[in-house]
Each structure stands twice: as structure tokens, then as C-alpha cells.
Amino acid sequence: MSKAPAAQQPGNSASPPPSIPALRAQIDRIDRQLVELMNERARLAHAIGKIKDANGQCTYDPVREEEVLARAVELSSGPLANGALKNVFRELISGSRALERRVRVAYLGPEHTFSHLAAINRFGQSVELMPVASISAVFEEVHRQDADFGLVPLENSTDGRIVDTLDSFTRFPVKICGEVQLRIHHYLLGQCERGAVREVYSKPQPLSQCRNWLARHLPSARPVEVASTAAAAQLARENPHAAAIASRQAGVAYGLNVLAEKIEDNPGNITRFAVIGEQEPRKTGRDKTALMFEIEHRPGALADAMNIFKRARLNLTWIESFPISRPEGGYLFFAELEGHRQELRVRRACENLGKKSVRLVVLGSYARSEPAE
Secondary structure: OOOHHHHHHHOOOOOOOOHHHHHHHHHHHHHHHHHHHHHHHHHHHHHHHHHHOOOOOOOOOHHHHHHHHHHHHHHHOOOOOOOHHHHHOOOOHHHHHHHOOOOOOEEEEOOOOOOOHHHHHHHHOEEEEEEEHHHHHHHHHHOOOOEEEEEEEEOOOOOOOOOOHHHHHHHOOOOEEEEEEEOOOOOOEEEHHHHHEEEEEEEEHHHHHHHHHHHHOOOEEEEEEEOOHHHHHHHHOOOEEEEEEEHHHHHHHHEEEEEEEOOOOOOOOOEEEEEEEEOOOOOOOOEEEHHHEEOOOOOHHHHHHHHHHHEEEEEOEEEEEOOOOOOOOOOEEEEEEEOOOOOHHHHHHHHHHHHHHHEEEEEEEEEOOEEEE
């Protein structure tokens, strides 16, 4: 005689799996606790903000905020992904900061562009995001103090430097007080089938960053340059035989289908954005300092300048030359080095560079960031 299944034997009563209503009741209980704890956290943050305001300190502390995000990731054992956890805490921090005063952030608009996404990644959505029409306008808003901060693209790993940003640094006395590194994923968006696409709209940079993919997969489609990726998405919505290269978020905003995803030629495509403002962040131990300098236009002058960093054992992470618009010509140089301007090695190197320069501007020191999706 065969043995009865274990579940049917006397004294062996397996617990039935929990029902959906029971699980939802647990979630509701946890949600009530989360709301109470989030509001309690916000009250404490608001109290700190009042103390800072009374002492004349800026309520926005990017170093502290990054420490909070890093600690949240460190404390987590899953199953939430690190990026999702950071997003939750970033919005909680942003909302708490807004209790004191809504921070105003200017960026190269319109909405749903990569500059918009980078601004949200840095400041959250409980700020006053101010889209403007040009990079120069971002600098103007910050310089006139109509915006507390601005966010501008500095360089792309595929296309290199952003000329309008470098030019604006020569004309506006603002500081770099942070950076955002954003992984750039381009999506082909439209309302028709991919084979029916006759025109592809986007900014010159995305078209350039996807040119090999377009040549292989849409050789007959005509690339059309427009002012922004958001404008490209709008045109793709209006034209049944057009597609746009833009972010996934732009596709959602304009009701477009994803015809192909992550079509950038370089899978490591990253745009680095500079946060500009008047703030001077404190040291973190993982800082960078940006400089703008002009040296004599003679043989060996640049080599002499670079030797200063070598002697100080300071690692340069970025250097660009930029032509000066004047009859006699010449170049400005933009450089970035590891270290904070308050550190002795950096301070002495800047003093020595100043002696060899026609002009030297320390654009700012700020914490190094990690690439974000």
C-alpha cells in the first residue's frame, strides 16, 4: 500500500500561502508607518534648514545629500535596486528642502531633454525647474541671481567638449559647484513601423552619436536637425512617417512608441554636466578642481604650465584649449585636476600657475560623481 502524501498525513498541516488581501493589508500597514516616518524626517530636516538660514548658510548641501544616498544604498539588502532606492530618497530630500524654500534651477530646455533629466537626477522634482532656450541663458539666470543654480552640458564621451558652455565661462563669473554624469541612451521613437520611417529628427549631437546605427538600419531615412530632442519628439508625433531620437521619457510624454532602444553607437555614451552657482562645496576627500587660464602665446608656455601639476603630483582629469576671440589670437585653457582648492598642494599649484599665467580663474571645487542612468 502506497504512503499517503505528506500534506495529508495526520499532524502535518502545511500553512496555506497568504492571500492577496492579507498581503495588501500588510502593505497598507507599512505604508502608514512610512508616511509617518517620512514626515518626521522632513520635520527634522526643516529644523536643520531653519538653523542654517539663521546662520546665513545655504540650505542646499550637495555633499550631505550624496552621503545620505550612499548610506541608503549601503544599508539596503534588496530587493530594491540601488538606483530605485536613490530615486526615492532623492525625492524625499528634495521635498524636505522645499519646506524651507524652493530652489530655482535653470537648465537648457525644454522638458524631457537630457539636461532636464540631469537636473532631476541632481535636485529632485520638488524644485523650481526653469527651462531656458540656450546655454548662455542658463549662465545669465544664475549671474542675475534669478536662479540659484544652473545645469549645463560640459562634455560628451562621444562628441567631446560643449563649445557654448566653455564660451559662457569666459563671459560670466560663475562657479562650478557640482557635476552630474548621465549615461545617455537614445531611443528611436515614432508612431509608424520602423520600416516606414522616412525622416529622423533630433539635435545634431544625438544624430552624430547614432550615425552608424542609422546607416545600418535606416539608410534611406533623411536625418533632420532640430533645436532639441523634445522638439524632435513633438515633430514625430505630428508626422506619421517620421521618427525622433530622444529619451524614453520624451516618448512617454509625447505618446510615441519605442521603435528601437539604446541605438547610440557607443554603449558607454556619457554626458557630463556642470552645476553652476555661487556655492563653494566643502571638501569630501574625492574632489576635483576646475581652472580656466590664459598663458603667453609662445613656444613651451603650455609645457611649463603643465609641469606645475607634475611637480605637485596632481592628476589632470580634463584639459581643453579654447581660442580667444581677439585680433592677436591666443588660447584659453580649461583644466580639471584631482583635489580641492583648500588642499595645500592644490593651493600652491594654483599660486605657481598664476605666476605663469596672463589670467587664471579657479572655476570651483566639487565632489566627483558616479555615472547615473
